[in-house]
Amino acid sequence: CGIFGIFNVEHAQKYAFYGIYALQHRGQESVGIAVSDLADIKLIKRSGLVLEAISKEDIESLEGSIAIAHVRYSTAGDLGLTNAQPFLKETPFGKVALVHNGNLVNYTSLKAELEKEGVSFEHTSDSELFLALLGRGTYVPESISMNPLDEELLPHIFYALSRVKGAYSLIYLFKDKLIAARDPYGFRPLLMGRLKDAVLFASESCAFDILGAQFFREVKPGEVVVVDFHGIRSYFPFKSPRKAMCIFEFVYFSKPESYIFGDWVYNVRKSMGRQLAIEDDVDADVVVPVPDSGIVPAIGYSQEKSIPLELGLIRNHYVGRSFIEPTQELRDVKVLMKFNANRPVLEGKRVVVIDDSLVRGTTSKKIVSMLRKAGAKEVHMRIASPPVIGPCYYGIDTPTREELIACKLNQEDIRKFIGADSLRYLSLEGLRSCVKNYQEFCDACFSNVYPIPLEDESCLSKT
Ligand code: 5GP
Ligand code: SF4
Ligand code: MG
Helix, strand or coil: EEEEEEECCCHHHHHHHHHHHHHHHCCEEEEEEEEECCEEEEEEEEEEEEHCCCHHHHHCCCCCEEEEEEEEECCCCCCCCCCCEEEEEEECCCEEEEEEEEEECCCCHHHHHHHHCCCCCCCCHHHHHHHCCCCCCCCCCCCCCCCHHHHCCCCHHHHHHCCEEEEHHHHHHHHECCCCCCCCCCCCEEEEECCEEEEEEEEECCHHHCCCCEEEEEECCCEEEECCCEEEEECCCCCCCCEEEEEEEHHCCCCCCCCCEEHHHHHHHHHHHHHHHHCCCCCCCCEECCCCCCCHHHHHHHHHHHHCCCCCCECCCCCCCCCCCCCCHHHHHHHHHEEEEEEECCCCCEEEECCCCCCCCHHHHHHHHHHCCCCCEEEEEECCCCCCCCCCCCCCCCCCCCCCCCHHHHHHHHHHHHHCCCCEECCCCHHHCCCCHHHHHHCCHHHHHCCCCCHHHHHCCCC
């Protein structure tokens, strides 16, 4: 998911609209905006893409100076608006809205415990816990010296955060303030920006660019930031056992022009392609990226190997949600709708084709046969990340183990399945060498080393 927040600007809802539009790649299922005019909080939620789902009337119906917004990731069987965010709830502190990116690993047990105490839930998403827990207890670690301005509310926020386990980058909207927080592991990104007198929060820096705002700093793992008319105050109520920033944000999820986790996504992603080339001994005539996600690593690979990069696959950008029945035959049509081979750069060539990741193997299989039909003499599939061998418990929608091809087949059998002349992945060590301090990253879906164990399989609800 993608989250955005802005404090202290006229027509905050318009900024929220453009800010969340810039994060559309982080979720296509639904979009929502909540706005405070200092007296009340109003909310709209729509399913679909930001530009299509939110109307001019929607924007005009929301008027205020503080706003938060959310785009939700699409997951099978969970369509529609049931779990669209922001969530809005009447609490002992008045109306509060919330946006959350991440996934909690103790959702089921904590929800059951609260239900026993008489709390009722409107949604089936872990994110609701952050609101349900407000007013149910206080927590202030001894080490913290609290600003008198925060003495009433913050102990309740700290309590809510102390009860949940897992990944969260979130923003609470109160009538007169924003409170942003990132879990102590720092799984998901969250940044702060400035635009004149306004303070902004966003999942990625590309949301600041579209508004002409300046990146200011990242919200740190374990940090709680309060922004109100008295200023900005920061707290670290929880010790970080370790950091575990999501390396998959660099592999695939974030936009290439974004800055997150102290690095430029473009640079890290390109070095994954370079490292893949360093580990590779294949001879080829042309490097072809699978657009769009393979383009940046393919540039790195091509430059490292001094093999020319050509657009041998062209992507149709107008492929939306498919109306097609999900039979295998018709799923093939969907890939054919999405990509077409570009014969002049392929005919008679030894082709290295680069994608960012291989999950189920369906994309690679179609692409290999498409390249062969267009005349490629040899097709060498290269993946700029290691085999995906485990699901994500921390907010990325990877399929279950049963659907992950690398859990079922060895590398030679995967090569046969996709029909390539050769197949090679970036090594785990190679991937780790592309980030500044790999001990501070989560790479569980590639390594099976999970920073926080899942407390209940049914916690695999995606946000
Ligand atoms: P496969 O076809 O092997 O299941 O998936 C690999 C392709 O899916 C790659 O092109 C990769 O860019 C893309 N991909 C990787 N992770 C995700 C994800 O979380 N969501 C979506 N929609 N695509 C992904
Ligand atoms: Fe990211 Fe993979 Fe860790 Fe999930 S398991 S947080 S996708 S690195
Ligand atoms: Mg892709």
